[in-house]
Amino acid sequence: xxxVRESGASWIxxxxxxxxxxxxxxxxxxxxxxxYFPEPNVAPANIYTNLNNFFAVGTTPSxxxxxxxxxxxxxxxxxxxxxxxxxxxxKERAVDHFRNGASPTGGGPVDGASRNVSLDxxxxxxxxxxxxxxxxxxxxxxxxxPFSDGFDLVSLGFPQSYQDAAVEGRQFPRLDxxxxxxxxxxxxxxxxxxGMVHSLSGSVTxxxxxxxxxxxxxxxxLLLNYAQFGFPSGGFSFGVAWTQEDILRPNALAGFxxxxxxxxxxxxxxxxxxxxxxxxxxxxxxxxxxxxx
Numbered sequence: 220x221x222x223v224r225e226s227g228a229s230w231i232x233x234x235x236x237x238x239x240x241x242x243x244x245x246x247x248x249x250x251x252x253x254x255y256f257p258e259p260n261v262a263p264a265n266i267y268t269n270l271n272n273f274f275a276v277g278t279t280p281s282x283x284x285x286x287x288x289x290x291x292x293x294x295x296x297x298x299x300x301x302x303x304x305x306x307x308x309x310k311e312r313a314v315d316h317f318r319n320g321a322s323p324t325g326g327g328p329v330d331g332a333s334r335n336v337s338l339d340x341x342x343x344x345x346x347x348x349x350x351x352x353x354x355x356x357x358x359x360x361x362x363x364x365p366f367s368d369g370f371d372l373v374s375l376g377f378p379q380s381y382q383d384a385a386v387e388g389r390q391f392p393r394l395d396x397x398x399x400x401x402x403x404x405x406x407x408x409x410x411x412x413x414g415m416v417h418s419l420s421g422s423v424t425x426x427x428x429x430x431x432x433x434x435x436x437x438x439x440x441l442l443l444n445y446a447q448f449g450f451p452s453g454g455f456s457f458g459v460a461w462t463q464e465d466i467l468r469p470n471a472l473a474g475f476x477x478x479x480x481x482x483x484x485x486x487x488x489x490x491x492x493x494x495x496x497x498x499x500x501x502x503x504x505x506x507x508x509x510x511x512x
Contacts, residue, residue, distance in 0.1 A: 220461050220484060230466040246483025247376035252394060253481075255321035255402055273400075277314030284308055285333075297343040305335040313366075320367030321391045323401035327368075327408050331361040347426040351435075355418040362411045365404050367391035372452060385452045393454030393489065397476035406454065406489070410447035416440065454489035461486070 222233035235241070259272035285307040293299050309332075313325035337355040344350055367390045372382040375392075382389065393403040422435025459474025461484040479486070 220482065223466065229468060232462075232464055232466070234464070240478060240481055245481050249481050249483055251375045252321075252402055255317065255319055255391070256400070257317050257319070275314075275316040277316065279311065279313050281311045282309065298340070300338070300340045302339075303335075303337045305333070307333040315366045320365075320370060321402045322366060323393075323404060325366065325404065327363050327365045327404065329361065329363045331359070333360070334358045349424045349426070350422070351424070352421045353419070356416070358413070358415045360411075360413045363408060364388075365390040365408045367403070368409075370452070381453075387448045387451040390452045392452045393450060394480070395454070395456040396480050397456075397458045399477060403454070406449040407447055409451060411445070413444040415442040415444070450489040455485040456487040457484070458486040 220232060223230050224233070225231075257273055257275075259269065261272055261274045263269040263272035265271075285305065287303070287305045289301060289303040291299070291301045309329070311329040313327055313329075314322075316322045316324055335355070335357045337353065339353045340351065342350045342352075365388075368388065370389050370391050372385065372389055372392070373379055388409050390409070391403040393401065393406065395401045417440040418437065419439075420435065420437040422433055424431055424433045457476045457480040459476055459479065460469070461474070461479040461482065462476075463469050463474030465473065
């Protein structure tokens with residue numbers, strides 16, 4: 220890239236001596252990141268390009284549980300109630316094919332939990348008049364983290380200031396190389412969801428010989444607590460543009476994305492950005508009346 224010269228109506232780059240990039244031109248981040256590519260374990264599909272020379276399989280276990288408990292109590296002949304509690308949880312583990320945190324596939328480990336409580340009271344005011352009151356609370360929690368959560372970006376060769384900027388989470392950055400396997404997981408892997416709902420309802424039912432009238436109301440408060448981060452440790456894409464001979468006339472046989480990677484010249488990057496969590500509350504009152512036989 221430093222040897223650009225004008226040639227007619229275009230601009231031409233000269234090849235490196237021996238078609239090899241000198242060691243002193245290797246980018247330190249790229250040099251360290253190369254160590255995270257796993258060693259070949261199968262014969263390549265193409266002996267000249269070593270295409271598809273790695274194969275890995277694995278399992279994605281998913282464990283979950285749920286416990287429900289209910290207690291019924293008759294306080295009197297006119298007053299009945301019940302209380303119900305439900306507790307649940309789940310754990311999922313995706314496959315880290317590279318087994319070093321830099322695998323480009325897999326969603327990352329997921330941990331979740333749920334909690335639900337409800338109280339219901341039914342009171343017989345008279346043989347033809349019933350009252351019902353109910354309160355409910357529910358909460359779900361789910362968190363997914365990348366394989367490389369807490370990764371030391373300085374160990375790759377990034378400056379401390381770069382790591383300090385990754386305030387939403389440190390992980391192996393996404394590195395895409397055209398024609399090669401990527402390193403680091405795709406974006407938006409890291410997220411936390413903790414939603415809650417409160418509900419309170421009450422109704423009165425009047426029974427007549429030929430029909431009944433029911434009047435009641437319901438109050439709900441919904442809370443959304445959700446945070447998801449695209450590329451909290453950044454990402455970089457490497458193509459052939461920086462290493463092709465003719466700058467203005469690219470072709471499929473010119474340039475090499477791995478060479479651009481070793482030189483530390485990305486074609487695009489995903490900056491570290493901070494997005495605040497979303498918190499939303501909504502109150503929806505409701506009054507209803509039903510008449511029927």
